[in-house]
Amino acid sequence: MSEPVLEIRDLRKSFGALKATDGVSLDLRPGQIHALIGPNGAGKSTLIHQIAGSLKADSGTIRFLGEDIGNLDMAARARLGLARSFQISSLAQEFSALRNVMLAVQARQGSSFRFFRQVTRDKDLTEPAMAMLERVDLAARAHVPAAELSHGERRQLEIAIALALAPNAFLLDEPMAGMGPEGSKRLTTFLDGLRHEAPMLLVEHDMDAVFALADRISVLVYGRIIASGTVDEIRSDPEVRRAYLGEAA
């Protein structure tokens, strides 16, 4: 099997007596969608924060493309090609959708210390940004400030920003949250095609989406991975059923 893109070994993080991440190890391999599921408070977002760099782990290693990134800040990890979307949309609210994506294009081009050329007339920024908005079906709303977009549109915009980074891996924290069944279905189809651009670590509560998309599933409960395997293995795992899926699955 090919080398993992993202390799996490024995990661630990405590808040006081609470072990939010308790010896987590997982691999994300090329071409894969690796879903991370678990009940509320299991530590999924805490784990994403540690991988993205907004929280520092107490111990353990995170290797990305073979490099130990544990001591890099969020911006440095993003520059290596780790693109995240946020559980709660995190956008530059006053900027239009287009300018939000242009910011990612500009970051990707590594050129933020230019003081004179006007970005709105800079085709190197506007054209790639518009192309990303078209991919997520948001081109018609390109000039609307992020604050005035609907919830679903903001989720789409988060994806467009991640795409614009042309990343080596996606970290998507509940991209379907609050999308409604129709939106979730469309996003599921869209993410399905994305695995060939870059592998994806996907935190999601929508089990239909998870079962449709995931190549591997890891189940996180109280900060520990209690099971990891293919969709069928996870569906039939008695411990997982008891801890999380319930009788419905």
Place this chain on the structure above:
Amino acid sequence: MSRETTVNLLLALLLLGTPLLAAGLGEPFYVTLATRVTVLALAAVGLNLALGLGGLLSFGHAAFFGLGGYVAGILATHAFNAEPLFADIPATTSMPLIWVTAAAVAGLVALPIGAVSLRTSGVYFIMITLAFAQMIYYFAISWPAYGGEDGLSLSMRNAFPGVNTAKPLPYFLICYAALMAALLLFRAIEGSRFGSALQAARQNGTRLAAVGIAPFHIRLVAFAVSAMITGLAGALYADLNRFVGPSMLSWHMSGELIVLIILGGKGRLFGPVAGAMVFVFFEYVLGGITERWQFFLGLILLGIVLFARGGLLGLLSGKPRHV
């Protein structure tokens, strides 16, 4: 032409026309008053870059204003006494050289101050910038070589090639040109890649970091450029008054610059210009009626903060748009 552009043009013409008219009528006092507006506006344009675009509420910009002033004062004093500055470096009374030095000194001092202050945010940032400025203030007071508490008088205005700077109107025009240049620079930066990153850092620093741009570096450069513009204004202010003293470095001055921006419209291109006009107008008109004019200025500021967050520019030309 957008409404804001029209308002900006009118403000620019008003600021240019008033002293021209006053000079024509033989009222040099009003020319000097307009020069005061212009120089304060320039200082506030500098702060507006950090505060308006970057959301960095520096309560220490008087440090850069005062440093610019002292650069002008110290260079002029040495040149007047024909003493070299250090070792063999001669002093100068040439305004362009003084401006470059003032901006460079302000920028170089801003880098370490910013590097420390920008590790904090919110109230702590305000307090640390204030603390640095007060350190420089007390240093100036306790350093007798350049006047200490009494400050430093310039025996004559510094020189600009081909211009008689001693006359009010030519000096106003020099300051006006500097203000317009700074406004053009501000507008260019606002719309540039750097400006986009700076404004994104204000709106959502986490988002900026998540796309791979470290907000700290963006803010630090903005802080230094901001200080350079304010430092240049300080040099012009020293020449305007032919005096530089510790009051230019005091926290009152930092507060005044913030007030100008809030009055005029935070982050708006002509906000500092409108703010400085209103401020100096009240200082002069109300100051002529009562010594307590600042009480009334406070009331107006209260009104603006409560009812017109966008300041005068917000009232005159509506909300800003970022397309």
